[in-house]
Amino acid sequence: MPDTPPAIELRSIDKSFGPVHANRGVSLSIARGSITGIIGENGAGKSTLMSILYGLYEADSGAILVDGQPVRIKSPRDAIASGIGMVHQHFMLIDTFTVLENVVLGAETGAVLRPSLAAARQELERLGREYGLRVNPDALVGDLPVSEQQRVEILKVLYRGARILILDEPSAVLTPQETEQLFRILQALRDRGATVILITHKLREIMAATDTVFVMRHGQMVAERQTKATNSEELAELMVGRKVRLALDKPACHAEAPALTAERIGLRDGRGVAVLDNIDITVRAGEIVGIAGVSGNGQSELLEVLAGIRAPTTGRLVIGDRAIDAAHPADPAEMRALGLAHVPEDRHRYAMVAPFDATETSVLGYHHEPPFSGRYLMDRRAMAGHCSNLMEHYDVRPRRPELRSSSFSGGNQQKLVLAREIATKPKILLVGQPTRGVDIGAIEFIHRQLVAARDAGCAILVVSVELDEVMALADRILVMYGGQIVGEVEGSAADERTLGLMMANVWRPDAAKAGVP
Amino acid sequence: MKAPLPGWVDIGLIPVVNVLLAFVVVGLIVLAVGVNPFTAVRIMIVGAVGYPEAIGYTLYYTTNFIFTGLAVALAFHAGLFNIGGEGQAYLGGLGVGLVVLALDATLPPVLLIALAVLAAALFGAAWAAIPAYLQAYRGSHIVITTIMFNFIAAAVMVYLMVNVLIAPGSMSPESRAFADAGHLPFIHDLLAYAGITMGQSPLNLAIVWAALCCVFVWVFLWHTPWGFELRTMGHNPSAAIYAGVDIRRMTVLAMCLSGALAGFVGVNEILGVHHRLILNFTAGYGFAGIAVALMGRNHPVGIVLASLLFGMLQQGGAELSFDIPAITREMVVVIQGLIILFCGALAHFTRPWFEALFGALRARSGRTTAAGAAEA
Numbered sequence: 001m002p003d004t005p006p007a008i009e010l011r012s013i014d015k016s017f018g019p020v021h022a023n024r025g026v027s028l029s030i031a032r033g034s035i036t037g038i039i040g041e042n043g044a045g046k047s048t049l050m051s052i053l054y055g056l057y058e059a060d061s062g063a064i065l066v067d068g069q070p071v072r073i074k075s076p077r078d079a080i081a082s083g084i085g086m087v088h089q090h091f092m093l094i095d096t097f098t099v100l101e102n103v104v105l106g107a108e109t110g111a112v113l114r115p116s117l118a119a120a121r122q123e124l125e126r127l128g129r130e131y132g133l134r135v136n137p138d139a140l141v142g143d144l145p146v147s148e149q150q151r152v153e154i155l156k157v158l159y160r161g162a163r164i165l166i167l168d169e170p171s172a173v174l175t176p177q178e179t180e181q182l183f184r185i186l187q188a189l190r191d192r193g194a195t196v197i198l199i200t201h202k203l204r205e206i207m208a209a210t211d212t213v214f215v216m217r218h219g220q221m222v223a224e225r226q227t228k229a230t231n232s233e234e235l236a237e238l239m240v241g242r243k244v245r246l247a248l249d250k251p252a253c254h255a256e257a258p259a260l261t262a263e264r265i266g267l268r269d270g271r272g273v274a275v276l277d278n279i280d281i282t283v284r285a286g287e288i289v290g291i292a293g294v295s296g297n298g299q300s301e302l303l304e305v306l307a308g309i310r311a312p313t314t315g316r317l318v319i320g321d322r323a324i325d326a327a328h329p330a331d332p333a334e335m336r337a338l339g340l341a342h343v344p345e346d347r348h349r350y351a352m353v354a355p356f357d358a359t360e361t362s363v364l365g366y367h368h369e370p371p372f373s374g375r376y377l378m379d380r381r382a383m384a385g386h387c388s389n390l391m392e393h394y395d396v397r398p399r400r401p402e403l404r405s406s407s408f409s410g411g412n413q414q415k416l417v418l419a420r421e422i423a424t425k426p427k428i429l430l431v432g433q434p435t436r437g438v439d440i441g442a443i444e445f446i447h448r449q450l451v452a453a454r455d456a457g458c459a460i461l462v463v464s465v466e467l468d469e470v471m472a473l474a475d476r477i478l479v480m481y482g483g484q485i486v487g488e489v490e491g492s493a494a495d496e497r498t499l500g501l502m503m504a505n506v507w508r509p510d511a512a513k514a515g516v517p
Numbered sequence: 518m519k520a521p522l523p524g525w526v527d528i529g530l531i532p533v534v535n536v537l538l539a540f541v542v543v544g545l546i547v548l549a550v551g552v553n554p555f556t557a558v559r560i561m562i563v564g565a566v567g568y569p570e571a572i573g574y575t576l577y578y579t580t581n582f583i584f585t586g587l588a589v590a591l592a593f594h595a596g597l598f599n600i601g602g603e604g605q606a607y608l609g610g611l612g613v614g615l616v617v618l619a620l621d622a623t624l625p626p627v628l629l630i631a632l633a634v635l636a637a638a639l640f641g642a643a644w645a646a647i648p649a650y651l652q653a654y655r656g657s658h659i660v661i662t663t664i665m666f667n668f669i670a671a672a673v674m675v676y677l678m679v680n681v682l683i684a685p686g687s688m689s690p691e692s693r694a695f696a697d698a699g700h701l702p703f704i705h706d707l708l709a710y711a712g713i714t715m716g717q718s719p720l721n722l723a724i725v726w727a728a729l730c731c732v733f734v735w736v737f738l739w740h741t742p743w744g745f746e747l748r749t750m751g752h753n754p755s756a757a758i759y760a761g762v763d764i765r766r767m768t769v770l771a772m773c774l775s776g777a778l779a780g781f782v783g784v785n786e787i788l789g790v791h792h793r794l795i796l797n798f799t800a801g802y803g804f805a806g807i808a809v810a811l812m813g814r815n816h817p818v819g820i821v822l823a824s825l826l827f828g829m830l831q832q833g834g835a836e837l838s839f840d841i842p843a844i845t846r847e848m849v850v851v852i853q854g855l856i857i858l859f860c861g862a863l864a865h866f867t868r869p870w871f872e873a874l875f876g877a878l879r880a881r882s883g884r885t886t887a888a889g890a891a892e893a
Contacts, residue, residue: 309759353753354752356748
């Protein structure tokens with residue numbers, strides 16, 4: 001079909017938010033029946049572009065053509081009518097409804113629900129057969145694992161007759177295996193003529209799943225490549241606009257005395273299920289210990305226990321002369337006094353207060369200490385000075401301490417939190433997901449700061465679900481599975497295959513040895 | 518995403534337009550009962566601020582609204598919805614009464630008044646501390662418990678007034694009158710010392726205390742580490758835990774401060790005006806405090822402005838029903854309710870129109886600039 005018009009064509013789309021020019025003259029054309037990736041750093045304008053396509057925003061100027069016909073998309077309703085559907089990063093599902101009810105919600109065909117449900121049941125059956133999107137229509141959405149909830153989102157979009165699917169960072173909540181399953185579903189959709197647009201900042205996924213890739217930078221479309229004809233290095237360079245070293249070369253580590261020791265730590269949740277089981281960890285001054293593992297295997301809970309947010313049910317932590325156990329818990333304030341700093345993995349939940357200005361966020365946790373606080377009153381000038389100092393040293397942009405914390409981009413928020421914690425010169429630094437939601441350019445910077453802190457004698461524990469990151473940073477790697485430490489590897493000796501097997505808890509040292517002739 | 522409105526529109530123009538809209542609706546209702554709305558408005562305004570005694574009454578009501586408005590706002594900054602201002606105010610008055618009844622024969626005025634104010638704070642705080650404890654340590658929701666504590670406070674007061682504190686030989690449930698040492702000076706008396714004559718009104722020194730409380734709340738919330746922790750907890754309890762705040766203790770502290778502020782209504786009413794312990798002196802101020810805080814955006818300056826408006830409505834409304842028999846007392850409550858509805862609950866009702874208006878203005882000026890640049 002050489003003369004088929006492209007499924008989507010955008011012509012010089014322009015969109016500004018006040019002084020921020022989010023999209024400038026963006027044009028692109030997406031062939032029908034393809035998987036197209038749109039890649040770019042946070043704030044490059046990819047989400048804005050897709051929101052325009054889906055009718056959440058209206059472009060200031062420019063044109064949208066669907067199947068060669070110009071269309072005006074003023075709301076998601078218009079988008080759906082044009083056959084465009086979007087699977088959001090944060091699911092729009094109702095937990096207490098069944099899959100069927102969720103799919104029908106908003107697409108009912110009359111005042112009586114029963115005929116809609118019956119029709120939807122048949123349609124779901126068909127979609128499930130055709131695309132391998134099988135979900136039990138009568139299951140409650142709240143009971144489904146995350147990967148199946150995502151399938152329900154995709155089904156919702158297909159049920160509304162979408163031929164063009166936009167997926168916004170779909171793999172953020174998935175394990176590597178689930179991500180691969182998702183890609184297989186997307187390929188099945190493509191093979192039956194659907195057009196898929198994948199927004200992501202993960203190069204690996206672009207390389208694995210797409211046919212064509214568009215690169216955005218600073219609101220502009222800077223490149224279009226056939227995926228087969230490019231590679232990760234080139235794409236990274238296009239995204240950032242300069243050469244990026246994806247690997248980190250760091251000097252050898254000089255580990256000294258243990259700074260933090262966890263002895264047989266166990267933790268039970270409210271229902272009595274063991275989420276941590278007999279964990280032994282020692283972190284020495286001057287080394288980075290990395291914790292790898294698929295998300296949800298106890299890493300978050302481990303960090304919370306080590307940071308004093310939760311007390312361990314069994315076992316104890318030792319920092320210097322202080323032993324912490326269930327009977328003698330330490331709260332985060334005492335942990336800070338012991339020289340432990342914590343960059344939480346969920347910075348929105350723990351590390352910052354969205355409506356506070358950056359000045360206030362920059363002293364969170366240290367607000368009682370001089371010079372920020374005297375006996376009774378806080379010194380706002382000292383706080384603001386401290387904040388601009390941190391911003392200067394960690395290149396937080398824009399350098400405006402009076403702005404709301406939530407108005408900074410994810411990478412800049414992370415740099416501010418990291419700056420706050422490292423600035424206290426801690427003896428122990430816990431870092432959860434150091435670069436989640438952070439641009440490639442900032443990742444490099446954050447990694448170098450962590451190595452510099454290590455070389456200054458700090459004991460660092462890094463928890464990350466990005467295997468590349470753990471391998472780049474850690475001097476020693478521990479792998480978690482099911483609340484236990486299931487493997488330990490020297491950083492220099494680590495390879496992806498071994499770690500991957502450990503993460504899935506199928507690593508058999510003997511079998512591996514036997515496998516090697 | 519919409520461009521933010523200029524500050525003066527947000528905190529100046531929109532509230533004024535809301536008040537005007539409220540008056541339009543009120544005018545229609547007044548018209549419906551056969552009264553000229555302009556006459557009604559004139560009587561209300563003159564009645565509220567037209568002569569010194571009216572101003573005195575208005576400010577006296579304002580004082581109560583400031584106390585309860587601050588109480589609601591402070592709890593709100595901690596993420597707690599204190600509906601119990603009414604009961605806490607009631608108990609605050611009880612504290613004042615108990616101290617003065619016990620000691621007005623022995624202590625000098627300054628010491629007695631200081632002790633009575635302290636008692637108002639302690640009793641109000643204690644009445645808020647129980648729901649706070651139940652929420653922090655037992656998980657009972659504070660909205661439910663504070664409402665129930667209002668009823669308990671009312672019942673306790675009736676019991677005490679009827680059976681324990683009633684003046685010997687009295688037919689109505691009132692305590693004996695306080696001795697002169699237990700009177701907070703009236704402003705008109707103080708002005709008389711300074712040689713200024715002002716008609717009698719219930720306005721008393723409690724208004725100065727209310728002003729001091731505004732300053733205290735502002736400094737506490739925005740300039741002390743405890744206020745920082747309190748606001749952190751209100752916006753994001755997880756971040757507060759991360760920052761080392763014991764959020765259970767902070768919950769109790771915030772509610773105690775809130776209850777103490779509400780308790781000061783007892784200072785204004787019992788120590789300042791009635792000079793005896795009576796029933797029902799709280800008269801709904803505790804609930805009105807929610808609307809005051811909402812309208813004042815939980816900031817002391819806003820609360821003072823909102824309290825002034827509420828005080829004017831209270832006083833002007835009383836004059837209105839006095840002067841025009843067709844407008845009954847209930848009618849006045851309707852008028853007050855409408856104004857609260859428009860300024861509080863519907864505070865963002867007109868916002869989209871302003872956003873559209875200013876968006877259009879901005880786009881036009883942007884185009885003019887661009888055109889100018891192109892010509893140049």
